Amino acid sequence: MKVITLTTDFGISDPFVSIMKGIILNICPATTIVDITHNISPQDIRQGSFILKSSYCYFPKGTIHLCVVDPSVGSLRKPILIQTENYFFIGPDNGLFTYIIEDENILTVIELTEQNYWLKNISQTFHGRDIFSPVAAYLAKGEKLNGFGKPVKKEELVKVPIYKPIKTGNNYIGKVQYIDHFGNIITNIPNDLVKSKIQGKIRNIEFTGLMSSFAFIEPNKLGSINGSSGYIELFVNKGNAAKLTGAQVNDNIEFHIVK
């Protein structure tokens, strides 16, 4: 049984997501469909790319990751299918797959042009329904990759810039990459950049670390910890670090590594 995951900015109040699922089950009934999330901020390609990076590799080999954050639907961006050593990715070529291109071994990229695998009537606003879902389902059903369109060079794929911490003297400037549901601030500081001790500040509020558990810091103090996504996170024990600091995505984080 094939797994197809869905990552979109469609929300879960409208019928959009369920329509995609209906189409997939219609073409390939023996599919397990898993929502990654549908709450990407509308049109936020960068956020979508980060969510996808954080989750795709936990799925079974061969999983088809269908991703639709598509502000330019119906205009010039290409609909694409990427095959890597372990997975398939389907969606618009607009930077959503930036981290896939960085992190995975890409075998094939196809621009989706073969209309036999699309719905009959193509809308100008919902290619998630008309193109991407049926292609994902036919792929799950066993169709060959080269049937879906024409090869594209992976060097031609669109990427969003990836921000890494910048060093000046002994100090670094990092960035807020993501803020989660608990208000934990996910930085762009890789866990393995810091051995055991870091000091810094965000919006003039100081933090220290690394702590070995959320529980091991005083109340209302900002701590830092190795995050589960591979980046250092700033947190407040049983509290909300984003609320405490007012931090937002892209805010600067000044820090230095003590050891």
Place this chain on the structure above:
Amino acid sequence: MKVITLTTDFGISDPFVSIMKGIILNICPATTIVDITHNISPQDIRQGSFILKSSYCYFPKGTIHLCVVDPSVGSLRKPILIQTENYFFIGPDNGLFTYIIEDENILTVIELTEQNYWLKNISQTFHGRDIFSPVAAYLAKGEKLNGFGKPVKKEELVKVPIYKPIKTGNNYIGKVQYIDHFGNIITNIPNDLVKSKIQGKIRNIEFTGLMSSFAFIEPNKLGSINGSSGYIELFVNKGNAAKLTGAQVNDNIEFHIVK
């Protein structure tokens, strides 16, 4: 494997939806359950009927659509099962199935009266759990329709009024039918009413169109486009048309067709 879809106003924070799924899987383990949405505004039958209309037909033939927006649960409305040429619909007879009655070829309508297919103890507040879910599951399992209750004439089914654009001279008055997650305004103007050019206003803000893509309009301008649900939509490129205009469901839209 049978597909059962769920459309409710139960939200996803309470245990209600999962209880329905547990009951279904208990009776018929080989079911694929798909959420259409659980975010129908509480008790908003009209919204539920529109969401259902927009999505049901993308599912495999034979899919059972279980719908519970049920402000009169436990009082006089009938619990019903509708068989159409392609699908089954189960829920309260309160107008939720208005568009199904309009659009589908109805074969049979059954009032659910046979308590053998219900849970043992029927609550006064949660027939989604006690009646509708087990009936859907037994239907998925292969029970015959006429076992569930007694036939009802389709002419007796409750409908909510459907609003269509009204023409006076060269002008029309349409309505806002739905506002989606992106703030796109779904009108009640059928795509095929307008060949290529429309002008109009909503809340004194003018719009033009039809555009061939969200991308092909100036920033912060209100455009119109053939919508994916079969009705013309008003939009702002990478913006939120509902916020720009203050539009709400049922607002009037004045328009005339240029060609």
Place this chain on the structure above:
Amino acid sequence: MKVITLTTDFGISDPFVSIMKGIILNICPATTIVDITHNISPQDIRQGSFILKSSYCYFPKGTIHLCVVDPSVGSLRKPILIQTENYFFIGPDNGLFTYIIEDENILTVIELTEQNYWLKNISQTFHGRDIFSPVAAYLAKGEKLNGFGKPVKKEELVKVPIYKPIKTGNNYIGKVQYIDHFGNIITNIPNDLVKSKIQGKIRNIEFTGLMSSFAFIEPNKLGSINGSSGYIELFVNKGNAAKLTGAQVNDNIEFHIVK
């Protein structure tokens, strides 16, 4: 096919839940995964325990209930697996399973210590991913219970206090246990404590009952009804009782039983 349910405070915007699903499907592809809810208020163990109590028993015998509300992740609380006569429960030993311990016939409790069933690298912040999900999946796959760790006495399990109505003279003091999506106020008054007539007040607003349907009370009046979760609920017909009263969880409810 095994059913695994998920109950967490992770929300559905972050990739956390989907990562757990990916891991489960990777280890045991033939699993049906059902979300109970991911909208438990952050770190609210009591709310999680109530949601779980309200829903677990509707699932097929043998279902594995995976629950993660885990404010002390990475510190001293034990990761546990509980086998009852009908179900399995996996999560942190912090009170989440209070009602299970009360209501179910517990056969075995295991502290999860056997790292062969965990992911290779254990984070300090996401045991839902690193420990609980893989253990649930290996259990679904057929692993024996005693392989996962060492037995614990059920008397040692952590519980949160359960509040029952307190009688003084002819009057009782009850409590608000939960407020649902519709604003219905779920009390801690068992349905079977009241035969047919109750009077009381909450935040100085009076209610009467029991009503036989939401529909059978005057507009904007607070009524009471036998709730579907086994406790009496306060409601406003087609309205929101929590908004009308300002009620919050843990508020006192004064009442007396008329008959």
